[in-house]
Amino acid sequence: MQNLLEIKDLYVNAGEKEILKGINLKINKGEIHVIMGPNGSGKTTTANAILNNPSYKKSKGSIIFDKEDITNLKTDEIARKGIFMSFQLPEEIPGVSVTNFLKYAKNKITNKPVKIFEFKDEVKKYMDELKMNPKNMDRSLNVGFSGGEKKKNEILQMLVLNPKLAILDETDSGLDVDAIKTVSKGIEMFKNEENSVLIITHNTKILHSLKPDYVHVLIDGKIVKTGDASLAKEIEENGYESYK
Amino acid sequence: MSKTNIDEINRNIYDIKNKDEYDFKIKKGLTPEIIEEISKQKNDPDWMREFRLKALEVYNKLELPTWGPDLSELNMDEIATYVKPKSKLNDSWDDVPEDIKNTFDKLGIPEAEKTSLAGVGAQYDSEVVYHSIKEDLIKQGVIYTDMETAVREYPDLVKEHFMKCVPVYDHKFVALHGAVWSGGSFVYVPKGVKVDIPLQSYFRLNSPESGQFEHTLIIVDEGASLHFIEGCSAPKYNKVNLHAGCVELYVKDNSYLRYSTIENWSKNMLNLNTKKAIVGKNAQVDWVSGSFGSKISMLYPMSILNGEGAKTEFTGISFAGKGQNLDNGFKVVHNNINTSSVVNAKSISKNGGKCTYRSLVRINENAKNSKSSVSCESLMLDDFSISDTIPVNDIRTDEVEFSHEAKIGKIGDKTIFYLMSRGLSEEDAKAMIVRGFAYPISKELPVEYAVEMNNLINLELEGAIG
Secondary structure: OOEEEEEEEEEEEEOOEEEEEEEEEEEEOOOEEEEEOOOOOOHHHHHHHHOOOOOEEEEEEEEEEOOEEOOOOOHHHHHHHOEEEEOOOOOOEEEEEHHHHHHHHHHHHHOOOOOHHHHHHHHHHHHHHOOOOHHHHHOEEOOOOOHHHHHHHHHHHHHHHOOOEEEEEOOOOOOOHHHHHHHHHHHHHHOOOOOEEEEEEOOOHHHHOOOOOEEEEEEOOEEEEEEOHHHHHHHHHHOOHHHO | OOOOOOOOOOOOHHHOOOOOOOOEEOOOOOOHHHHHHHHHHOOOOHHHHHHHHHHHHHHHHOOOOOOOOOOOOOOHHHOEOOEEOOOOOEOOHHHOOHHHHHHHHHOOHHHHHHHHOOEEEEEEOOEEEEEEEOHHHHHOOOEEEEHHHHHHHOHHHHHHHOOOOOOOOOOHHHHHHHHHOOOOEEEEEOOOOEOOOOEEEEEEOOOOOEEEOOEEEEEEOOOOEEEEEEEEEOOOOOOOEEEOOEEEEEEOOOOEEEEEEEEEOOOOEEEEOEEEEEEOOOOEEEEEEEEOOOOEEEEOOEEEEOOOOOEEEEEEEEEEOOOOEEEEEEEEEEOOOOOEEEEEEEEEEOOOOEEEEEEEEEEOOOOOOEEEEEEEEEEEOOOOOEEEEEEEEEEOOOOEEEEEEEEEEEOOHHHHHHHHOOOOOHHHHHHHHHHHHHHHHHOOOOHHHHHHHHHHHHHHHOOOOO
């Protein structure tokens, strides 16, 4: 198995507060990983740290992606290396249509001109699969979108930008059962032997339709246990109490 | 022309300085002798010479505005109010002197003329050096010419309208304009004639320590329609330049006029411009305005809705960077029943720039069943830029629908992070947010001007980060 992402002994602060206290994580190509943990355990911080959000400061440790040290690269450089993050709360961008945004981002990620007709067909195909309203293409990005529409839009971006590693931060939260199924379908469409998915969640609903290779339990900024899919099931039944 | 690649900008085009060559440059200052000399140089008819001298008297009597930006750096003794370029008026670009033609070439004017305009006027310093109009419009009786030719060839039409919509006693700089005006365009669209393709006049000020005072007079007769575009720019000098143009629009019953402006004066320019429209029964005037340049701008286009059912829309954006104080806005007077006005104003300020939206909505007692809706939104790109809204609403009847909305915002770090996670650099991210913010305005412009506006936004944002 070829390694795609390796986080080594990572310590991260948000403001004055230390959130991550020595995270170690290895993700190989072709794998689906899940980080679970209660609120405030550092799940979202982990995702933001991988993409080097300037609001989070790394005090120690490193992140290797595809054999390259990306610890201190800028967010856009990391994105262009092939890491994507689906946001828990996607931002609204008035005046920029979904189509134009996708086209622009695709151009930036691939550094190649986007072929308009092929691109439109591709986007349409994904939108059909995700049961998205085609009219959303011309709407301003995320403006006036429902929670579910925003999450589907994130998955659409993931499919279009086709990263090597997709980090899905609480993509399942706030979604009804049907929407979770649709989102899972999007992830299945994306997934192949060459790429990887890191799912960050505090519940297990999405894991009913996706089969993770590894499940990590994050408590108070540390991964306290790693296991297979059965670990998620165990947590579903017993909660995090025994790990605290 | 489908120039959609917004990266292809050359920031130098606006800043090209030609040598300060001229046929004649009036000495600096403002005296009756100087006005007489300008009038002589321009071969004014007697009535115009007298008009100028009277306007100068009014100018001397009026005070500077007591509100708005500080204009104390303006010293009329340091400004040459008339600079006659080394070119006569031409109807072929081939006859325009090389360096002047090159300037307009780089600004894209002759190219736009070929592809998307029905007529073009190009002014360089104080005089119009090129004017053209399509043959089929001439056949329909449309007049589009420089203001001097209009004074000579259509004296009755000019006398009836010239500075009647904007009288010289309106304010000090209108009086100044009346005294030293030169150049500009005259348009007459006869009854029922629809001009489908826009006309455009472009104003270029090259000469340092000088002023430009073009006069634009447009009459859209009953049932006619027109889209008129004006553009303006200047290279930057160390000392103050002054622009005090005047735009008078007569929009007669059942007619339509759209007046679009892309203003990119250099950042040593004081832009003290006056624009007004008188709108007849069931007629409509729409203003679309992009204001990017100038050190100080005081510009408040005004619609006077005199006719029953008259309408106006104002769509405008101001973008103030370092050292800029853009005090722009809109005024409307509802003077008859069933009139309506819609205002959509936006401003962007960065690097300590200041944008003020200053407006007047007056609905008179006789304007029952009228509507007015005003929305203004500002975006500040950092913590030390300034944005202000100063609306005056003077509603004198109850039987109206009136709404006013104002929003002030900043670009959040989260939004930038979100866009950067999609591969956009910080600059790209900010530019995308700003372009999106400006989109409701830019979509109102013809496509090539929307592209120019996006280019200007990118120019303004370049080097703004960090």
